[in-house]
Amino acid sequence: MYVVKIGGSLLTNKDGYCAPNREMVRQYASLIAKEWDRLSGNLILIVGGGSYGNAVPIRYNLKDASLPWREQDLSMMTVKMFEWLSLVTEIFREEGVPCYPFQTSGYVITDDKHPLRYFIEPVQHVLETNVLPVFSGDLVFDLSRKFTIFSSDNIPELFVERMRLTRVVMMTDVEGVMRFDQDGHERTLIPTVTKENFREVLLCTGPSRKQDITGGMKNKLEALLRLAERGVEGVITSGSDPEALLPALFDERPAGTFIRPWVNNMRRQKADVDCVFGM
Ligand SMILES: Nc1ncnc2c1ncn2[C@@H]1O[C@H](COP(=O)(O)OP(=O)(O)OP(=O)(O)O)[C@@H](O)[C@H]1O
Numbered sequence: 001m002y003v004v005k006i007g008g009s010l011l012t013n014k015d016g017y018c019a020p021n022r023e024m025v026r027q028y029a030s031l032i033a034k035e036w037d038r039l040s041g042n043l044i045l046i047v048g049g050g051s052y053g054n055a056v057p058i059r060y061n062l063k064d065a066s067l068p069w070r071e072q073d074l075s076m077m078t079v080k081m082f083e084w085l086s087l088v089t090e091i092f093r094e095e096g097v098p099c100y101p102f103q104t105s106g107y108v109i110t111d112d113k114h115p116l117r118y119f120i121e122p123v124q125h126v127l128e129t130n131v132l133p134v135f136s137g138d139l140v141f142d143l144s145r146k147f148t149i150f151s152s153d154n155i156p157e158l159f160v161e162r163m164r165l166t167r168v169v170m171m172t173d174v175e176g177v178m179r180f181d182q183d184g185h186e187r188t189l190i191p192t193v194t195k196e197n198f199r200e201v202l203l204c205t206g207p208s209r210k211q212d213i214t215g216g217m218k219n220k221l222e223a224l225l226r227l228a229e230r231g232v233e234g235v236i237t238s239g240s241d242p243e244a245l246l247p248a249l250f251d252e253r254p255a256g257t258f259i260r261p262w263v264n265n266m267r268r269q270k271a272d273v274d275c276v277f278g279m
């Protein structure tokens with residue numbers, strides 16, 4: 001099973017308000033349509049929040065339940081997110097990819113931002129039907145915080161216990177995880193993240209330079225590190241050319257930053273997991 005997250009920085013104008021880049025969505029849809037025989041039943045798609053997921057909570061004070069939000073606005077994150085998921089589903093359908101959108105607050109409950117209970121069985125049915133499951137972040141209900149904003153970067157971890165994930169690819173608006181020189185001008189790509197260097201690489205990551213409330217590159221890398229210690233390969237790479245998707249999914253050493261797992265997925269059992277990062 002492969003999971004690809006296409007960043008909101010690619011599929012929307014991230015500094016706007018609910019401003020989709022329909023042409024980019026269509027290009028990804030058409031590429032996946034061409035490869036559908038190979039991908040159907042093996043691929044889960046996640047779309048980033050972009051100017052939906054990161055702008056709506058600011059407009060309606062829903063970034064955090066401690067803010068003065070209004071009850072009549074509680075629905076707005078989910079309504080707008082599902083508008084975005086529906087648009088993606090519609091474009092994929094027009095291009096010949098059968099999709100099914102999942103609304104995240106309907107199947108996940110968190111406690112202090114961490115997923116506590118979630119129901120993945122319907123996703124397995126969608127995959128068995130050779131339909132592409134499509135996910136996004138959302139406002140989700142939280143036992144200790146009332147609600148929280150759940151990033152699309154954290155969706156892949158919901159599948160790891162139930163499915164044998166091979167690789168999770170995150171396509172975004174930079175080449176991968178970059179290291180900046182001291183005056184912040186020169187930057188070089190970090191090609192590989194391992195059990196040995198992940199602490200140092202994490203120090204290079206930070207928030208997004210665009211409108212973003214979920215932690216930018218840092219949250220992305222942390223999510224992929226937790227997956228690495230469950231035996232899942234991770235890739236962070238540029239998706240400004242949608243043609244980069246297939247090599248990112250299938251090449252042994254894809255462009256961008258490769259996060260090499262430090263347990264063997266094939267033999268992985270709970271007790272085997274060598275957790276040095278966070279699970
Ligand atoms: N070390 C780093 N290397 C590369 N980018 C970094 C680094 N640290 C922070 N960033 C920022 O992280 C951004 C990518 O994260 P961001 O969450 O904005 O992307 P996305 O996943 O495409 O969007 P969305 O979260 O809306 O889906 C980059 O554009 C950059 O501004």
Ligand SMILES: C=C(C)CCOP(=O)(O)O
Pocket residue numbers: 008047048049050052053054077081136137138139149150151152153213214
């Ligand atoms: C999508 C929501 C609700 C939050 C933001 O999501 P992300 O930009 O995909 O991390």
